[in-house]
Structures are given as C-alpha cells and as structure tokens.
Amino acid sequence: MTIDFSLYLVTGRELLPPGKEYLQSLEEALQGGVTVVQIREKRSDTLEFLEIARESKILCAKYKVPLIINDRIDIALAIQADGVHLGQTDMPVHVAKTLLPVGTVIGVSCNDPDHVKKAIEDEVDYIGIGAVWSTTTKKLDSPVVGVRGVGSLLQALDGTNIKAVAIGGLNSTNALRTLHGSVSISGHRLDGIAVVSDIVASSAPRSAAQKLRNILDAWIHHFDVQSRVTQVYDVGTIKNGVVELMRLIRDKSPLIHQITNVVVTNQSANATLALGASPIMATASEEMHDLSRIPGGLLINFGTITNKGGMISAGQYANEAQKPVVFDPVGVGATQFRKTTASELLNAWQASVIKGNAGEMASLANSNEVQAKGVDSVGSGFADPASFIREIAKKERCVAVMTGPTDWVSDGVTVVKLENGNKMLGDITGSGCLVGTCVATFCAGASLMAAAPGTSPGPELAKLVRGNMLIGAVGGVLALTVAAECAAERSDVHGSGTFLPALIDELYNLKPETLLSRAKVQVL
Numbered sequence: 001m002t003i004d005f006s007l008y009l010v011t012g013r014e015l016l017p018p019g020k021e022y023l024q025s026l027e028e029a030l031q032g033g034v035t036v037v038q039i040r041e042k043r044s045d046t047l048e049f050l051e052i053a054r055e056s057k058i059l060c061a062k063y064k065v066p067l068i069i070n071d072r073i074d075i076a077l078a079i080q081a082d083g084v085h086l087g088q089t090d091m092p093v094h095v096a097k098t099l100l101p102v103g104t105v106i107g108v109s110c111n112d113p114d115h116v117k118k119a120i121e122d123e124v125d126y127i128g129i130g131a132v133w134s135t136t137t138k139k140l141d142s143p144v145v146g147v148r149g150v151g152s153l154l155q156a157l158d159g160t161n162i163k164a165v166a167i168g169g170l171n172s173t174n175a176l177r178t179l180h181g182s183v184s185i186s187g188h189r190l191d192g193i194a195v196v197s198d199i200v201a202s203s204a205p206r207s208a209a210q211k212l213r214n215i216l217d218a219w220i221h222h223f224d225v226q227s228r229v230t231q232v233y234d235v236g237t238i239k240n241g242v243v244e245l246m247r248l249i250r251d252k253s254p255l256i257h258q259i260t261n262v263v264v265t266n267q268s269a270n271a272t273l274a275l276g277a278s279p280i281m282a283t284a285s286e287e288m289h290d291l292s293r294i295p296g297g298l299l300i301n302f303g304t305i306t307n308k309g310g311m312i313s314a315g316q317y318a319n320e321a322q323k324p325v326v327f328d329p330v331g332v333g334a335t336q337f338r339k340t341t342a343s344e345l346l347n348a349w350q351a352s353v354i355k356g357n358a359g360e361m362a363s364l365a366n367s368n369e370v371q372a373k374g375v376d377s378v379g380s381g382f383a384d385p386a387s388f389i390r391e392i393a394k395k396e397r398c399v400a401v402m403t404g405p406t407d408w409v410s411d412g413v414t415v416v417k418l419e420n421g422n423k424m425l426g427d428i429t430g431s432g433c434l435v436g437t438c439v440a441t442f443c444a445g446a447s448l449m450a451a452a453p454g455t456s457p458g459p460e461l462a463k464l465v466r467g468n469m470l471i472g473a474v475g476g477v478l479a480l481t482v483a484a485e486c487a488a489e490r491s492d493v494h495g496s497g498t499f500l501p502a503l504i505d506e507l508y509n510l511k512p513e514t515l516l517s518r519a520k521v522q523v524l
C-alpha cells in the first residue's frame, strides 16, 4: 500500500479541548488535509482502544485515509488496520511481520543512527524521527534530536524506499523550519510531519490541519522545483548584483537589528550607518517581535553571550517574517558553552548566512583540520577550502562565509573566492564582526530587493528568507575588504588607531565604480 505521509496525525484524546468530541475533531482534521492517521491510546484498556479504533477506521475510510495503530498488533489485526507503529521497546519488527498480513505497513520510532540501521535491516515501510523539538505531549526518554540532527538520519535512508516523518513539537510555526533545515547533505528530505497537539488540542482542527497542509504543499513543491534547477552565477552577475544592492541600501536605508558583542557594538553601528543603513542594537526578548516586523535584516553575533533567549526569539521571529538572519558564532571553538549555544541557536532558527573564520567554521563542522585560539583561527587553514565551504553550506542549508586572507562564500552549489582586504584588518579588534555587520546589511538589501514592487513573489510560503543571500554575503565581504584596501592606502593612516576611523570613512565614501574596479572575485 502506498501512503502519503505528508500530514500524519497521531491522535491524543486526552488533549481534546473542553467540549470537543473526539470523532468530530478527527473528521475536521481529515477535512483539513490529514493524509494518514495513527490511533495512539496510552491510557485506554483493550476494549476502549478497540472501539475507538473501529470508529476511527470508519471515519478514515470515508476520507480514503489510511489508519495505523500505535503499539498494539492485536488491535491492528482486529480492525484490519492498514499499519502499525512500533517503538524501540515494542514488539520487534520481525515478530510483528510474522503476525500481520502481508502488506501491512510497519513504522518504527528512531532517534539515533543505530535505530535507522536496524529499521533498514528490518525492511520497515517508514520511520518516525523524534523528538525533533521538545514536547509536553509525551515524556521523552532521549534528548531531542533537533532539526540539524534529522539530516544525517535521513541520509542513512539513501538508496532505500523507506519513508520518514518528523515528530515531536511540530506546529505551524516551526514546520517550515523543520522541513527546510532537516534536508540531508545528500538532498534527502522528510516525507512528512507527524503531529499530535497542534491539531488535536485545537478547537479548530480543520484550520490547524489546513495551515500545516498549505505549508507542506508549498514547501514540497518548492523543494522539488529547486532540486531540479541550480542557479549558475558568473562574476559579472555577482558584481552587478552587489552594486545594485549598494545603491538600494543607500536609497532605502533598511533597519539592521544587531545583537552583538560589547567589544564591537559602537563600531558595528557606525559601519551600518556608513553603508547607508540604519542600526538598532536591541537585545531584550520583549522587543524582538516588534523589530521583526520592520523590513531589514538581523545579525546575531554571540561574542559575549548574555541573552540567549533574545537571540532565540529574534531568529525565530525573523524566520517567520522571512528576513535574513546572519549568524556570527564568534569564538565558537573556545568553550563548550559556546559550542552548545551555537547548536541550540542553529536548531532554533534557520540561519540565512553563517559567517566565521576558519577556526570557527571548523568548530561548527566538528572538524579538527583547523584550530582556534580564543576568537582567532590558527594555522594555514583548510587544504581544500572550496570543498569545505560548499559542504558546510549544504549541511547548514544556508550561505556560508569563511573569512581570512582569502574569503570564501558558498550557497552549497556555487563557491565564490574573494581576494580583497588588507592585513591591517587583523590589527584592529572586531574586523570579523564588521564583516558580519556588512553581510547583514547587504542581505537586508537583498531581502528588500526581493520584496520590491514588480518582483515576482514566487512560492513565498515555502521560504524562510527572501532575496539572494549569496549576492548579499559577497556584497558585505567586498564592501568591507575593498574599503579596508582604500583605508590602508591613505597617507593619514599611520597604524591601527587611525585605520579604524579611516575604514569607516571609506565605507561611507565607497563608490560602486571603486568596488567594481577593485573587486577580486572568482566563481569556482
């Protein structure tokens, strides 16, 4: 039997809102676009479970939706269910197969690679990967997998016909983030999402299901189209795109919300102003929602981590508003706290761009090839930086920027090599942070450009960010590095103390012609 796993409802009668009758709720959910139903009865005795399963089956049949039974082979047999879902401590799959009619769909719960390996050996039909987010519906025995943990489990399914759904804490706010962020490096995507409370606890289950349905339809269509089309860039397109963004930023002055570290706050705000944009250095959680409604971009630089809650909510609201989120994991390799926080943040929201030096990017990728000392990278860098940056961009599902004597930018397909800059950038504090600010400013420009009247809206429901983040990221790097070259050549610059204000001046006075003539860009 072929099942459409895209919107998988797992029931939970204990979560029904007051006054909502179970079968009424189930029917409304089916009308809202649920494609498969699992009956999960953790508190009922056998007779009650059997009765509920029978009634549910009749309703599901009316909507031609398959029915799966959680845990209980006997109930599945009794009502001739389409399938069973088994946990790691339930009846082993090979035993269940001897009891169930041939063709009965079998799904198992997985939250680590060994579970997936065993599911493949057992030739199951689908796996439920969870818990992806925290949930109050069930007491969890294992830590949450997190969106970024799903991809490697999906990749293990490459070459099989086994389907996969994500479960645990899924709702209409995080569904898109989950679908997008969980795609494996090999391009394996989820087949669907499994949901309990977002539908069952709703007093309007039809519209709760419909909301999820719309997100799924838009995203699956967008993903399938995207995976067939790969945008090819040339140097001219990139340089012209950057210059267009430069002009637009000066014209529209987007708001660049920066949660950044105490060392660089002032110079970051000045660099933003010099580019023609408008900085706001707000950190309180309470103001994140309001700020997300203003067109522009968000920079999260965790050089001094003081308000993790603010960083989490700012990124989540920005994803919702389809605004760029630029993440600068300053010194991420320096402490375990930073590593854990980076992982928490990257699971909480989808970064549009991640920017770091070689040591920081190595740490994010769990690579030992490059070491870090505090916030600085040490050694000669990666043997093959182009492949490294392409892979990390693919893995994190965003644009990746690696700064250093040569800067690298990739969207996971195209790799751009940039060779501007001056060694004096290494003599001032926070030059990397300034790159982050410039990247956020140019990405905000790209976002505004995509929202401009006359530009095609495209499948907007399927996107966590609007605009061309690759060109935005290249623009930010070029603006700062070309300005640094101009500043270093000035006769009034005598050392790092005079270099910094000169750098801000050169950003302020940077002309498109200067950028175009100086930019050393290669597309690999």
Ligand SMILES: Cc1ncc(COP(=O)(O)OP(=O)(O)O)c(N)n1
Residues within 6 Å of the ligand: 008, 010, 038, 040, 070, 071, 085, 086, 087, 088, 090, 107, 108, 109, 110, 127, 128, 129, 130, 138, 165, 167, 194
């Ligand atoms: C689709 C899906 N995935 C995972 C589970 C969890 O099942 P299990 O591990 O058996 O835990 P309980 O549901 O029995 O608490 C599921 N039910 N559905």
Ligand SMILES: Cc1nc(C(=O)O)sc1CCOP(=O)(O)O
Residues within 6 Å of the ligand: 010, 109, 128, 129, 130, 131, 132, 134, 135, 136, 137, 138, 167, 168, 169, 170, 194, 195, 196, 197, 198
């Ligand atoms: C039934 C179940 N299984 C999980 C797992 O991790 O295997 S999480 C979960 C509960 C999911 O409920 P909600 O959508 O309300 O968060």
